Amino acid sequence: QSVLTQPPSVSAAPGQKVTIFCSGSSSNIGKNPVSWYQQLPGTAPKLLTYENNKRPSGIPDRFSGSKSGTSAALDITGLQTGDEADYYCGAWDNSLRGVIFGGGTKLTVL
């Protein structure tokens, strides 16, 4: 099954900012809203942002999503060691008629 394309890993120092990119196509990101999920070690994924740039209640504004064309991005500012996790993008794909996820990006806070 096809996936959205994410970098396997990113890293940055505490307090810094990191951006995770997610590349798709016209059948998914190009036509449908994007969500981002955080998966801490040993736990289920959790919604971070939805409809491209909205945050559920309780998610700090250090996390922000955006979309342009067939790509999306997740910005995390003021990095904390507790942000170390796997991050996934996701969107509905009109051709596959299903949800498509990115391969995941492991964030390391050095």
Add this chain to the structure above:
Amino acid sequence: EVQLVESGGGLVQPGGSLRLSCAASGFTVSQYEMNWARQTPGKGLEWISYISVSGTTRYYADSVKGRFTISRDNAKNSLYLQMNSLRAEDTAIYYCGRNLFDSWGQGILVTVSS
């Protein structure tokens, strides 16, 4: 508070069957699109099935089409995944999710092995 709790996982032999349940609380399952996804330990997420609000539209990933069936029991406020003809490659943690996974269950492990 929205909560999803999966159950029904375990060890099954290749070719066997399992039925996963996802009990919802804090919202009404019949009013939402629902999905199942899975994750092989140490690997990424794979979506496997969707059911519409009306229940009349159901989609499946190619990897499970013809073997898995998604369903819903509105009276029990629960979602189900009937898994038949299980293969070793179906071994994974299975998650149910509401809408485009705005809420996730805690996950349930399914192991297919002889």
